[in-house]
Amino acid sequence: MFTRRDAVALLGAGAGSALVTTAAQAQGAPPPSDGPAKTVPSFDHGRVIERARQLAGSPFEPPRAELPKAFTEMSFDAFRDVRFKRDRAFFAKSPSGFAMELFHLGFLYKEPVVVNLVREGVPAPIPYDAGLFDFGQTKPPGRLPIDFGFAGIRLLYPLNKPTVRDELAVFLGASYFRFLGAGQHYGISARGLAVNSGEPEPEEFPTFREFWVEEPAGDAAEIVVHALLDGPSVAGAFRMVITPGEETTVDVGSTLFPRQPIKKLGVAPLTSMFYYGENDRRSYRGFRPEVHDSDGLLIEAPDDAWTWRPLRNPTQVEIARFPAPAVKGFGLLQRDRLFEHYQDLEVRYDLRPSYWIEPAGDWGPGRVELVEIPTDNETHDNIVAFWTPDRPVEPGGEPLRHSYRLSSRKLAENVTPKARALHTFVTEARASGDPQAGPDHVRRFIVDFAGGDLGYWLDDPKKVVTETSASSGKINAAFVVPNPEISGFRLFLDHEIEQPGGRAELRAVLRAGQKVLTETWAFPWERPAAPG
Structure with a gap:
């Protein structure tokens, strides 16, 4: 499991084209004239799909970066202190309200990610510039190359007050991402893909190695992020449309190209934490009655049948399977919203969001699976839920395509009409x-x-x-x-x-x-x- 879950709450590489040479160009300024203007094909998601297809046809090569010692030996607290300078945020002056910041490499995040800004249909990789960051107590080394890369991206939007930009979404580590609605605190995570989660063989963690972020228009109510996923068994292209609000939604479309047979493919995976709760007191310690980011798995079948499975912290890895001809929706919910049931003023488990997934189109025969992993503390994500197909996943043939809406919910009654x-x-x-x-x-x-x-x-x-x-x-x-x-x-x-x-x-x-x-x-x- 990916264990440093709090790094995102408290606060992937390979270039797709030649890097620009100045930060101004990365933010949309035209390059110097060097003869007659050339027509640049407008960016569209098909280019990301083609990149994924090409990657899948080649042996997997993990992204590498030669990180200075100051970053490879960085502690969690030191990593948290490295902050993107708010006045350097990309498209922050746009009237849309959206802005984008970058994460620096270091701590657990050592695989470089390329981040492209798409302005008026033209993509430009953002060059590394140490001047974008305040390093806190960390003393940065000498000059680093412009293709040094980044660890991930942070998107901002005024979720709670019109004059204050809040964190809207974070993409950081493997294919993990988190997003929030108004008044919510980070807890559960989404992932691009899960491979062999809960199986005896080691789990594989494909990585978002490159992003393309479309600069939103002035009146935009959404922001679009494209991501190139790569791993030993599969490459893929993702398009995510993020619409902020009381309950923020992410419309996801993925196109996957398997490199090799996959025993268990986890589509639309969710990762959360359950340490102890009212139904499982075995690990109860201290003054907090309950400690969890989610307390149950909810599944909706097309015949209006709903199933609720409370979560547990088991003594050994447990896998629960919920076969059904089709799934209309599923998600990991934080159903208990009473502060007195948690008594934690710092992390506010009562404000952690529920993530609900609504598949679009026909995914074919498959099932929802829940993986519960023993944990002896609250810093480890030990819960995974996803949909997995019944048919074998083999390389060659047509790519695998899945579309779904992922929403960040506050209240359980906004999900199911039944008691x-x-x-x-x-x-x-x-x-x-x-x-x-x-x-x-x-x-x-x-x-x-x-x-x-x-x-x-x-x-x-x-x-x-x-x-x-x-x-x-x-x-x-x-x-x-x-x-x-x-x-x-x-x-x-x-x-x-x-x-x-x-x-x-x-x-x-x-x-x-x-x-x-x-x-x-x-x-x-x-x-x-x-x-x-």
């Missing part, structure tokens, strides 16, 4: 009919459902029933009671696993007659294995 599983609590329960059964045989699951039409049924609660199932073991009890504190209902479910080391997948939904009132709650649990 939602707000809370999941897990405790011990008594085994039925077996006085010798120990407390690890049975678990009681307590699930609070709220929203949707549940408030209507509080006046006639006997009509609300639960439908439950278990992949193994036996359900000893399942019943529902009104929970007026949330204008909803509380489910109690007792489940028993008879064999040590046994595992069960539980599901529950609330109904009133034939009417489905809630999303389907899904949760696994495993009885501890016998000692020795």
